[in-house]
Amino acid sequence: METVLISLLPYIIGSAIVPLQIIIGLLLLKSPNQGLFKAIAYVAGMTITRLLQGLIFGLVLSGSSALTEESSAKNSIISTLLLVLGILLLITAYKKWRREDDPDDSPPKVLTMIDSLTPLRAFGIGLGLPLIAAKLWVFTLSALATIAAAQLGQLSSTIVYLLFILLAESLLLIPILARILIPERSKYLLTELSAWLTKNSRPITIVVSLVFGLFFLHSGISGLVS
Template sequence: METLLVSLMPYIIGSAVVPLQIIICLLLLKSPKQGLFKAIAYVAGMTIARLLQGLIFGLIFSEAATSGETGNDKNLVISTLLLVLGILLLIAAYKKWHGHDDPDDPPPKWLTTLDNSTPLKAFGIGVGLPLIAPKLWVFTLSALATIAAAQLGQASSAVVFLLFILLAQSLLLLPILIRILLPQKSKSLLNGISAWLTKNNRSIVIVVSLVFGLLFLKSGISGLL
């Protein structure tokens, strides 16, 4: 179990540090009306989307893992996913470097309607973001393939995937907890973090995409060879 969690850490970190999802959460928290409830609904929506991905693709990968595939076949699936993820991340770094839009960015109207959105709309944004972001898809699919390859059984695999979701969303849950525990002091802190992330979003995406892109590309090629 511990070894599996170590293997999942690159996917967990990669999923957690996507700046846009954190910026959306902070903007929702800053909303003058029901900001806290909007942020909670947003994270709940992301959780539901990832649970649905886990339910569908977890079963597919589990069936493949128990259908007589050899270890080489399992490694081939994981290595291919790593290779695809590495390429996607490097493409994202290249596009950001040249000032192009990130394919994981949601439609602009999402960001302009955050202040006026309801908790239900925030929930919808949370559901939609993991489903339209290619990199988040591959992070989740790679994690599911790694869990399935370990063949821990359905119960243990479900627990590990729930841990993956919790840790992948830790940087969304943290500001919500800060807002709950420190309702007054948190405002200036969260405003500062939001402003910093918005200002440095491009640089963060480039660095994160480049580092993880090279890491996953190397792992994928090594696995295929």
């Protein structure tokens, strides 16, 4: 199980550091009207979507692994997903560098209306974000394919996938915990962090997308060639 978790680290880090989802979470959390409940609802929505993705595609990938005896056939699924993910990330880096619109970015209107959102609508945004963001889709599918290829058994695979979800959402959960445990001191920190991320979202996205894009592209090509 430890080996599989290490293999999942690139997908965990990639899923966790997507600037858009963090910015939305922080803006919801520091909202003056039910901010904490909005942030919790937002993360709950993302969690439910990822659980459904795991249930549906985990069964599909596990079934394909059970029917396929050769390890090369199993690894080809992962390699193809890595190749697609690498290409998507490099396209994102290029679009951000050229200041073009990224289809995974939320419209500016959503960010400006966050204070007026209800917890229910924040929950809906959480449900929808992993479905409309192509990169989050491929991160999750790559993680599921890696878990399925390891053939850990149903219980162990479920535990590993739940850990993947927990760690992928860690940068959303930590500010929520800070708001609960140190409410007064966390307000200033969250405001500063939100402002910094909003200001530096473009360079962060370029660097992260370029580094991970090259890494996944190399891994995908190497896997398919071998």
